[in-house]
Amino acid sequence: MNNLYDNMFMFHVEHRVGDNMNKNKMMLALNEARKAYKLDEIPVGCVIFRENEIIACGYNKKESKSNAILHAEIIAIEKACKKLKSWRLDDCVMFVTLEPCMMCMGAILESRIKTVYYGTKNNNEQMYDINKLSKNIKLFNLDDDECSKILSDFFKNRRKK
Numbered sequence: 756m757n758n759l760y761d762n763m764f765m766f767h768v769e770h771r772v773g774d775n776m777n778k779n780k781m782m783l784a785l786n787e788a789r790k791a792y793k794l795d796e797i798p799v800g801c802v803i804f805r806e807n808e809i810i811a812c813g814y815n816k817k818e819s820k821s822n823a824i825l826h827a828e829i830i831a832i833e834k835a836c837k838k839l840k841s842w843r844l845d846d847c848v849m850f851v852t853l854e855p856c857m858m859c860m861g862a863i864l865e866s867r868i869k870t871v872y873y874g875t876k877n878n879n880e881q882m883y884d885i886n887k888l889s890k891n892i893k894l895f896n897l898d899d900d901e902c903s904k905i906l907s908d909f910f911k912n913r914r915k916k
């Protein structure tokens with residue numbers, strides 16, 4: 756399995772399809788995104804796992820808490836550190852419905868999370884240069900239709916308002 760990941764990392768971000776375990780974990784992150792949607796927040800959700808145990812969940816609360824940094828990933832990392840009583844999350848894996856922004860990628864690197872699965876690519880933001888990221892992190896785009904649909908639905912509805 757490790758070899759497979761290493762090979763995939765040569766292409767930096769790979770699409771992985773047909774992996775039910777990952778799909779199920781992403782669906783839990785999607786449930787978090789739905790909570791954000793209900794609060795009129797950009798629907799992004801995140802779950803951090805250690806092996807198959809859920810360590811922490813989070814969803815975007817930027818608007819409801821009037822706080823620019825309260826992205827789903829930041830909230831989940833903060834909860835995970837509290838729960839594990841450690842800032843090192845190096846044995847954890849993150850599932851997040853949208854490709855992390857630069858701020859969250861910084862937090863992910865600081866927390867030593869080594870593997871991140873994201874549901875859909877972030878095309879709206881100025882992103883980090885994936886080639887310059889630490890070799891210690893692996894990113895996988897699961898290219899999940901539901902993760903992109905919840906975002907497009909949200910922005911469609913917002914335009915109508």
Ligand SMILES: [Zn+2]
Nearest residue numbers: 826855856859
């Ligand atoms: Zn972010």
